[in-house]
Amino acid sequence: xxxxxxxVPLALLPxxxxxxxxxxxxSLFNGFSHPWxxxxxxxxxxxxxxxAATQAxxxxxxxxxxxxxxxxxxxxxxxxPLSLMPSAExxxxxxxxxxxxxxxxxxxxxxxxxxxxxxxSGLLHGLVHGAEIPTNTASSSFIIGMLLAxxxxxxxxxxxxxxxxxxxxxxxxxxxxxxxxxxxxxxxFSL
Numbered sequence: 199x200x201x202x203x204x205x206v207p208l209a210l211l212p213x214x215x216x217x218x219x220x221x222x223x224x225s226l227f228n229g230f231s232h233p234w235x236x237x238x239x240x241x242x243x244x245x246x247x248x249x250a251a252t253q254a255x256x257x258x259x260x261x262x263x264x265x266x267x268x269x270x271x272x273x274x275x276x277x278x279p280l281s282l283m284p285s286a287e288x289x290x291x292x293x294x295x296x297x298x299x300x301x302x303x304x305x306x307x308x309x310x311x312x313x314x315x316x317x318x319s320g321l322l323h324g325l326v327h328g329a330e331i332p333t334n335t336a337s338s339s340f341i342i343g344m345l346l347a348x349x350x351x352x353x354x355x356x357x358x359x360x361x362x363x364x365x366x367x368x369x370x371x372x373x374x375x376x377x378x379x380x381x382x383x384x385x386x387f388s389l
Contacts, residue, residue, distance in 0.1 A: 358374070
C-alpha cells in the first residue's frame with residue numbers, strides 16, 4: 199500500500215464532520231481531544247491565537263487569549279438548552295469565518311472590537327458545549343481538558359502567525375485569514 203500514512207487521517211474524517219456527538223463520555227481525555235477532532239473548534243482556537251499574535255503588546259495578547267478562555271467557560275456553565283438554539287452548529291461554523299475576517303482586518307479593528315469578537319465567539323462555543331454536557335462532577339474534567347487543548351491550540355495559532363510574518367512571507371496573514379474564512383464557508387455548506 200503506497201499511501202499508508204493516509205489511513206489514520208481518513209479514518210478520523212467522519213469524526214471531524216460533526217464536532218458535537220451526543221453521549222460522549224466526560225473525561226479529561228475526551229475534553230482534551232474534542233477541540234482537536236472538531237474542525238470548527240480547531241480552526242476557531244487557532245484563529246484566536248493568530249489574532250493575539252497581531253497585537254504588539256504581550257499584555258494585550260494574553261488578555262485576548264484569556265478573554266476567549268474565560269468566555270468559553272462562562273458559556274459552558276450558562277446551561278442554555280440547544281433546543282433554544284436550533285442553529286447552533288451554523289453559528290459556530292460562522293464564528294470561524296468571523297474570526298478569519300477579523301484576522302484580515304485586524305490592523306483596522308480597535309482592541310475593544312477585537313476583544314468583543316473573541317469574547318462572543320468564546321461564549322458561543324461555550325454555550326454549545328454547555329448544552330451537551332450534563333451537569334455532574336465528571337463534567338469538570340471534560341471542561342478542564344477542553345481548556346487545556348484550547349490553550350495549546352491558541353499557542354499553536356500564535357506561533358504559526360509569528361513564524362510566517364517573521365520570515366517576511368508576503369501576505370502570510372492575509373492567506374491565513376482567507377484560509378479560515380473559506381474553511382468556514384466549507385463547514386457551513388457541509389452541515
